Amino acid sequence: MNWLREHKILTLVLSIFFILSVIIVFSYSNIGNSTALGRGVEKVVTLIQGPVSSAGNGVKKGVKGIFQFRNILKENEELRDQIADLNRELIQTKLTEAELAELRSLSNILGYENVSPNYTYVTADVVAMDGSNWFNIFTIRAGTNDGIYKDAVVINGDGLIGRVLEVGSDWAKVISVIDESNSVSFKVFRDMQLLGILSGDGKGGLEGYMIDPEAAIIEGDILITSGMGMYPEGIPIGKVKKVEWNNDTLLKTVTIEPSAYFKNLQKVTVLVKK
Amino acid sequence: MKYRYSFFIFFIAFILQTTVMNHFRVFEMSPNLILCLVVIFSFLYEGYHGIIFGLVFGLVIDVCFAEIIGISAMCNFTVALISVWLKRYFYKDSRISISIVSALGTAVYALLYWSVNRMLGSGTDFLYVMQKEAVLLIYHIVIILAVYQAVSRRVIKHQGDRYMYRGNLQEARRLNRS
Numbered sequence: 001m002n003w004l005r006e007h008k009i010l011t012l013v014l015s016i017f018f019i020l021s022v023i024i025v026f027s028y029s030n031i032g033n034s035t036a037l038g039r040g041v042e043k044v045v046t047l048i049q050g051p052v053s054s055a056g057n058g059v060k061k062g063v064k065g066i067f068q069f070r071n072i073l074k075e076n077e078e079l080r081d082q083i084a085d086l087n088r089e090l091i092q093t094k095l096t097e098a099e100l101a102e103l104r105s106l107s108n109i110l111g112y113e114n115v116s117p118n119y120t121y122v123t124a125d126v127v128a129m130d131g132s133n134w135f136n137i138f139t140i141r142a143g144t145n146d147g148i149y150k151d152a153v154v155i156n157g158d159g160l161i162g163r164v165l166e167v168g169s170d171w172a173k174v175i176s177v178i179d180e181s182n183s184v185s186f187k188v189f190r191d192m193q194l195l196g197i198l199s200g201d202g203k204g205g206l207e208g209y210m211i212d213p214e215a216a217i218i219e220g221d222i223l224i225t226s227g228m229g230m231y232p233e234g235i236p237i238g239k240v241k242k243v244e245w246n247n248d249t250l251l252k253t254v255t256i257e258p259s260a261y262f263k264n265l266q267k268v269t270v271l272v273k274k
Numbered sequence: 275m276k277y278r279y280s281f282f283i284f285f286i287a288f289i290l291q292t293t294v295m296n297h298f299r300v301f302e303m304s305p306n307l308i309l310c311l312v313v314i315f316s317f318l319y320e321g322y323h324g325i326i327f328g329l330v331f332g333l334v335i336d337v338c339f340a341e342i343i344g345i346s347a348m349c350n351f352t353v354a355l356i357s358v359w360l361k362r363y364f365y366k367d368s369r370i371s372i373s374i375v376s377a378l379g380t381a382v383y384a385l386l387y388w389s390v391n392r393m394l395g396s397g398t399d400f401l402y403v404m405q406k407e408a409v410l411l412i413y414h415i416v417i418i419l420a421v422y423q424a425v426s427r428r429v430i431k432h433q434g435d436r437y438m439y440r441g442n443l444q445e446a447r448r449l450n451r452s
Binding site for chain 1: 288289290292293294296297299302329333334335336337338339340341342343344345347348351355390394396397398399402
């Protein structure tokens with residue numbers, strides 16, 4: 001005890017390190033389950049971050065508009081062309097949809113189990129992003145009040161973003177697919193028989209392997225979710241950047257460039273099961 | 275400086291870091307303003323502002339943005355302690371000193387953050403992190419130097435007079451009293 005009294009500062013410092021270590025260990029064993037205090041802090045912080053983030057986005061858009069006027073005009077022209085193409089595709093899809101509805105009703109008559117659950121879409125603003133540059137964890141302004149639940153899948157216009165890690169009444173913490181330790185099952189859009197599994201590569205990208213070592217996957221192939229696991233089928237994940245044969249695992253490994261850009265997210269969509 | 279003022283500064287920095295600063299990315303890196311403030315408050319100011327608020331806002335960042343809580347807080351706390359310790363060996367009135375301290379702070383933060391995450395199973399690649407942190411190191415030095423330029427006249431009472439005290443005003447006062 002005398003030693004403690006004589007070395008008060010050292011004791012205090014060591015105590016703080018010890019308490020922090022305990023918090024880390026406790027938190028590690030309860031990932032994704034924050035305490036009431038944590039949820040309260042997150043709620044208050046989100047309330048303040050929301051307006052600041054909106055203001056920041058507004059200023060950014062305004063400044064971008066001024067300095068990139070020509071680029072925006074060019075982009076506008078390209079988008080018009082894309083809209084025309086998409087309209088044509090939409091008509092085609094509507095025809096296919098009618099056929100699908102007929103097949104579904106037939107499947108119901110025959111008593112098959114419905115394998116594709118219907119989803120509703122909740123669009124939410126990204127109010128804050130992890131400023132540490134290490135991970136791509138961010139907060140969105142939507143929570144259980146909007147029907148969002150833990151592990152709900154998050155996407156945006158480009159493709160798969162990640163899943164909901166934690167959720168509060170009007171906020172949710174989202175972890176991106178590149179930070180995920182969990183694996184995602186994928187298939188190749190060109191040939192949907194080709195299946196594989198991917199996860200974050202620790203360098204801000206994705207890497208995976210093909211289940212069939214003979215799979216004819218090539219660079220430039222687009223990958224989508226296969227529907228196995230928590231991610232529903234058909235969400236774009238990214239493009240194959242490199243295909244290699246791994247002599248150690250005797251598997252064909254792929255390096256993937258994610259289709260979504262995680263550093264500048266402003267809006268995302270959460271898929272909520274009906 | 276009073277603790278309520280420094281709390282307010284840290285709070286503003288936290289809000290900016292997590293919202294607006296994401297638009298000011300350099301090579302995809304946005305600055306860690308809390309870490310910059312931890313270095314500034316620990317190295318330039320007397321008292322425990324950097325240590326206390328580094329710890330508190332590290333925990334807030336962890337709660338809001340991390341899977342595992344406590345790592346940022348531990349890193350901020352360590353950087354604050356190192357900065358306080360370096361105060362004994364570096365003059366406050368030199369830009370080189372503050373640049374070295376901020377570089378060391380950023381490097382220690384990165385190494386510790388990576389090590390703890392690695393121990394807990396994160397697969398983040400070390401070389402990838404170091405490449406990113408090199409950019410961040412320069413970014414932090416620039417920010418800290420800019421803040422230093424703004425506050426140095428207030429903080430350092432006798433600029434250039436290195437014989438008044440060796441960087442640590444409290445120690446000088448104690449010596450003077452004895």
